[in-house]
Amino acid sequence: MGRSVSGQENVLREASRAAPRNLLFTRDFGLVWLSQLISQVGDGISNLALLWFVYSITGSPVKTTIIGLLHTIPPIVLGPLIGVYVDRLPKKFFLVGSNTLRALLIGIIPCAIPTDLFTVDMLYGLVLLDAVAMAVFSPALTSSIPLIVPRSQFTAANALIQSTTSLGIIFGPAVSGVGISMFGSQEVLCLNALTYFLAAVCLGFIRLRSLHASSATEQAPGSAWQDFVDGVMFLVKKQRVILLLIMAAACYGFGASALTTLFPVFAKKLLGLGPVEVGFLWSVLGIGLLLMSIVLLRFTEWNLSERTRIIAAAGVTNAVAISALVWTKDLYFVSFLMVVIGAGMGVFTPIAWGVVQELTPAPMVGRILGLYSTGAMVAAISGISTFGWVTEHFGETTGVSSIGATFLLTATFGALLSRSIRSR
Structure with missing residues (x-):
């Protein structure tokens, strides 16, 4: 990552000096938490907008619930394989890349397609790809915590990350509802791309401690199957x-x-x-x-x-x-x-x-x-x-x-x- 060993050690030293409640004020975990807060609010906005768009077009509860089903397929089918590659490749690549990809899939692409041509089937395809990006992000984020937070504060870090989900539930749908009433669901999806881009920018500045070079995984990577x-x-x-x-x-x-x-x-x-x-x-x-x-x-x-x-x-x-x-x-x-x-x-x-x-x-x-x-x-x-x-x-x-x-x-x-x- 182009950083000295002493610089890498500063990542954990800074966090270890902070009490659990002060983790938010350390540089690296603070950026992770902020990025998650932004993206979780973005999820709350996009989830309601997606459901509202499908139901307003089809009038079908069954077709509306397909949105939820599509979000569950990638973690089930690809979860174990995704975990392997999260361990083999730089985690920061997945953290930044998945948020950037989500901004394109659920924001930029809906903006680029005229309203009269933006069909439910197209949206289903975008949602499935978005679910793949989400399935990649979760293990990458959780496995990055030990690289920026000391062992004694893992539970505190996980709890603070969970708090962003709560805040997303509380604020995201409310913002989305106002936006849908003012602009429409497709327009809300377009504007919401900013939240994922901002989350990606925050994650671009975090410093992840390198794994020890002596680890067996780095010495002999082997095959993904192995x-x-x-x-x-x-x-x-x-x-x-x-x-x-x-x-x-x-x-x-x-x-x-x-x-x-x-x-x-x-x-x-x-x-x-x-x-x-x-x-x-x-x-x-x-x-x-x-x-x-x-x-x-x-x-x-x-x-x-x-x-x-x-x-x-x-x-x-x-x-x-x-x-x-x-x-x-x-x-x-x-x-x-x-x-x-x-x-x-x-x-x-x-x-x-x-x-x-x-x-x-x-x-x-x-x-x-x-x-x-x-x-x-x-x-x-x-x-x-x-x-x-x-x-x-x-x-x-x-x-x-x-x-x-x-x-x-x-x-x-x-x-x-x-x-x-x-x-x-």
Whole structure:
């Protein structure tokens, strides 16, 4: 990267002197966080604009949901392969390149096509390519954290990155709605290209610590297939704790994805709420997620066993809160429950990523995260399908209660993880 070893060491030295809450004021992590905030708001803007465009053109809920489906295909099909190449190539290339590509796909290209020629099929193609760029970016970002943040602050860094997702949920759709009403959905997509370009510029200035030249991966790269096999063998033979974590992530994704997808149905049928109230509760869920991201800063230096025990506690809390939705129609109490649920859902990812980052050698983090993401995404789609069927055939009460039960199972996995780590 054209930098001296001492200069590379300054990347971590600067961050190590900062308290967890001050990570945002270090140069490199601050730029990462700012870029994520910009792009997550951009995601909130583009997601609503994409859905609105398709529905306004087709009037079909099924064709509208294809947007969500297209976003899930690349992580499932390409996740493990993407992880291999994230480990083999410079991570900064993926970080900057994916945001630049997204600006072109979801911004510049829609601008270049006349409105009367911009069809839904064209948009589907652009969304699929955009999903590939997103699938590349996520493991590249997460595997870059150990290169700019000291080990004791991994969970804090992951929590702060998660906070940008919450802020994107809170502000992105609101900005998009105003923009659609003033200019139209295609125009909003064009203007939103600026957010991804700005995110790419921020990431262009970060300094990533180089991996040690003595690592086995750098000495003998081998084939991509061999790298993939090495990653699988690492999980099966050397770090079965991470394999157990992936099972916990699959269980969590199985329930959480179903809850967020089917919540409008539950709110309408069980609580008798309209779209305004549902939108309000969705924002409240994002607030709970944001609050937990802030709370986790206090626990970043706990050992792995203690942090995974938080996953168990959050799973039990979420199970109780979700089940309580069946027994109340009071909007204020439901709002409180949604804050609790959002906070509980905000526990898993920062801690889980921290476990992977701490227990995996730096040259292998990308492919392990690729396997992790693939398992979680497959479980998420399965959960949506399963609980959609359960709700349709057995009613909303059964659907909500069953989702609550999956969080109890997640809590069990969290307890097993804590015990496995403690006994290592």
